Amino acid sequence: MRKIRTAVVGLNMGLAHANAYALSEKSDLRYVVDLDEHRARSLAAELVCEPETDWRRVLPEVDAISFATPHHLHAPMALEAIRAGKHVLMEKPLALSEAECAELIREAEAHGVVLMVAYIVRYRPEVQLLKQIVDSGQYGRPFNANCWVESYLRPAPESWFAKRATLGGGVLFSHGCHYIDLLTWLLGKPIQVAGLGTRLGTEWMEGEGTHHSILKFESGALAHQITSWGLKVNCKPALLHVHTPDACLVLNGGKLEVVTGEGRQLLYEPPGDRNPKAGALNQIEHFLDCIATGSKPLTDGMVGLESQRVIWSIYDQERAAATVH
Ligand SMILES: NC(=O)c1ccc[n+]([C@@H]2O[C@H](COP(=O)([O-])OP(=O)(O)OC[C@H]3O[C@@H](n4cnc5c(N)ncnc54)[C@H](O)[C@@H]3O)[C@@H](O)[C@H]2O)c1
Known part of the structure; x- marks a missing residue:
């Protein structure tokens, strides 16, 4: 060839x-x-x-x-x-x-x-294995997922990622998009979303530097995602828990584990001789x-657009959200 x-x-x-x-x-x-x-x-x-x-x-x-x-x-x-x-x-x-x-x-x-x-997250071996396990239904259908994307970006107020016009939004749009894509790949089509973001702690950014979102999927499952660029602990890649009736699948630092009534079992860990x-x-x-x-x-163009539509819906919902009296 x-x-x-x-x-x-x-x-x-x-x-x-x-x-x-x-x-x-x-x-x-x-x-x-x-x-x-x-x-x-x-x-x-x-x-x-x-x-x-x-x-x-x-x-x-x-x-x-x-x-x-x-x-x-x-x-x-x-x-x-x-x-x-x-x-x-x-x-x-x-x-x-x-x-x-x-x-x-x-x-x-x-x-x-x-x-x-x-x-790129979808192409990691542990994530491909997680997808296979979820799709196989061997632990039952997921009803809840929690995802934490905790990272730190050195403040750069003059950079393109500080400005909404060049970044396209805040941390949810820029980094959270990986995990919105991952959650929709694993759990299906979202039907309702909500979210809140803040610039507190990342005032150098025009968009939000910390964001929480909640998604409800067609299946009835819920997911919660926290994304931040302002945390002084840098825990990339994300920590993800997917809960099913029989287990919790845990993605953490390149490892995949399953926790059931019988205990914790390692399903995948990166090989020690991995080429960096x-x-x-x-x-x-x-x-x-x-x-x-x-x-x-x-992950073709349409997949990219669909994940961005979810993010734009979260931002729209956020603008319309009620304030507490
Ligand atoms: N997959 C991930 O985890 C991940 C992580 C970081 C960034 N990204 C993505 O990668 C992209 C770039 O982000 P980054 O953090 O590397 O940005 P960056 O600003 O650190 O680097 C961008 C590079 O592009 C160069 N560049 C800019 N305009 C150019 C032009 N017209 N012609 C040639 N080179 C040009 C700059 O000189 C710079 O070296 C963004 O889409 C970002 O979201 C992905």
Whole structure:
């Protein structure tokens, strides 16, 4: 099979994409791109590819491109790449508005290219196993889930992630979107939502830096999610409890456990010899397989839009929420 020629634009989170493309047998990593020339040059030297500062220049030379750039650049960059016939892997969230997401989905279809959102959490082995167990019904149907996303972001008041216009909202939109996506993947379609956010503790952000949301699903199940960038303990990745009539499935720090009346059992833990550069490999290989086979990504543009619709409904509900007298 011919290797897929790839490039990565934006080399902070994009570093994980570039490392994975460099590791994958299915990819020929051609370019790493960043406005910061030094960053591009040093990574290119390490991964044996070309550095570039102007992302448009690499378009004619590649088949597929990952964007890990500030959120307000997602739609214009992806649109241009799609219209040039390139497959696009977009860091989450897909874009800033319903209209932008819809246009990207339409254009990708019209140009016959793959559009995938980098909801990397879904591609972790422990999360895939959790999904299999939930779907198998072996412990019964989930009725409650609690998710804590506790992290700390160094205050950066001048950055794009401090501003609503460039971030697209607050921490729920930017980081919580992974876990809204995960909860809907595990529990189905939400039918009612509520939420409250605060800037207290993260006053450098225009949007909320701490958020609580509650979701009710078609099945009747409830979920509660806490997301924050202001906590001085950094407990990524998230802690998630999924409760069923017979068990509690616990996701924590890459491990999956089940707690039943008989005790606690480890179902998955990351191998000790795990390659630290392979964190995004499953996700990248899925993207490359979809390109090679023409199949739909697990986290395609529509999945990205649906999770954002849930977040926008939470924000709408929050604006309309009653105050206490
Ligand atoms: N999956 C995750 O857990 C995770 C974690 C962090 C960030 N992200 C996502 O990754 C994306 C980027 O976030 P980040 O934290 O890496 O941001 P960042 O601001 O730290 O890094 C963005 C990089 O893009 C470069 N850049 C900006 N505009 C560019 C342009 N026009 N051409 C080339 N390079 C350009 C910048 O120089 C910078 O190096 C966002 O979508 C964010 O939500 C995902």
